[in-house]
Amino acid sequence: MSTQTDVTRLAGRVRERLAVLHPGEPLGDLETLPGGHSGLTYSLTAGPTAYVVKAVPPGQRPVGRNDVLRQARALRALTGQVPVPGVVAVDEREPAWFAMEFVTGEAIEPVLDDHRLDAGLCRTRMLALAGVLRGLHRTGTPALDASEPLGPAAELDRWSRTMRAVPPELRVGAEELLERLAASVPEGMAPVLTHGDFRLGNVLCVGERPAAVIDWEIWGFGDPRADLGWFLLFTDHRNFPRLGHEIPGLPTEDELLAAYLDGRPAPPALDWFRALARTKMAAIMGHNLRRHREGKHHDPDQERLPPTIAAMIRTARDILG
Secondary structure (H helix, E strand, O other): OOOHHHHHHHHHHHHHHHHHHOOOOOEOOOEEOOOOOOOEEEEEEEOOEEEEEEEOOOOOOOOHHHOHHHHHHHHHHHOOOOOOOOEEEEEOOOOOEEEEEOOOOEOOOOOOOOOOOOHHHHHHHHHHHHHHHHHHHOOOOOOOOOOOOEOHHHHHHHHHHHHHOOOHHHOOOHHHHHHHHHOOOOOOOOOEEEOOOOOHHHEEEEOOEEEEEOOOOOOEEEOHHHHHHHHHHHHOHHHOOOOOOOOOOOOOHHHHHHHHHOOOOOOOOHHHHHHHHHHHHHHHHHHHHHHHHOOOOOOHHHHHOHHHHHHHHHHHHHHHO
């Protein structure tokens, strides 16, 4: 856990760097931003300009979700190709941090979040975001990461391990599903830069326009169908019993897929990745519910998850036929 002394030291380092960009302008304090899922996330002002600062927690290694420098590399590589916040400063000294533009906008998942957005606006945003995902997958594979790209088998192995760490009573039918996925792993496509959690809830929108894709903690190089299958999952509230609510006119999976393809032929074996996306969601939800019940992260809302976990497993098996 970060102490006030740690925050004060970090603030001093951040102000030192940003003062160069804003000579003579007042610099604000580091303010914790709620909702961050990796490292430490703060906001800070320099004159009239606001920034977001992401830092490695003191005493922790910059690995996995805490590897903020890796996130900064991806954002810099995507600037000008995909709407992302611009990175303005990077400090590799421990604990490492980087500062990026504070983008104003709404990050709302229509079928899951409580909101009062117009249904037509939700539809327009989702269809527009399909074009952003298409653009992301066309950015190529710059040498940002030395790790092996994740193909279909590696993606399945990753989420199989997560699923099998969930208590059996919370994942009835999962073993059969994992076996069926393993028996039909498709041939991989050329790896592209993938977001890992691409959906409207991770995109700041201004009006109808996606202004910035955020939350790049688990980006990687892998099969584009993994991103696509996950994105398609959020079109239908019925995928999320007890959690989702209907948004009239929201694009169907077929409509969203057509917007992403933009006239190109559909990729092969997409149903396998649609089933994998449901497997991934069930595994993540089961993991979160287990942590709640073990007292590692108290969140009573997690008790609403079992019907959706069961639905994800059941529909994934149905998709596989």
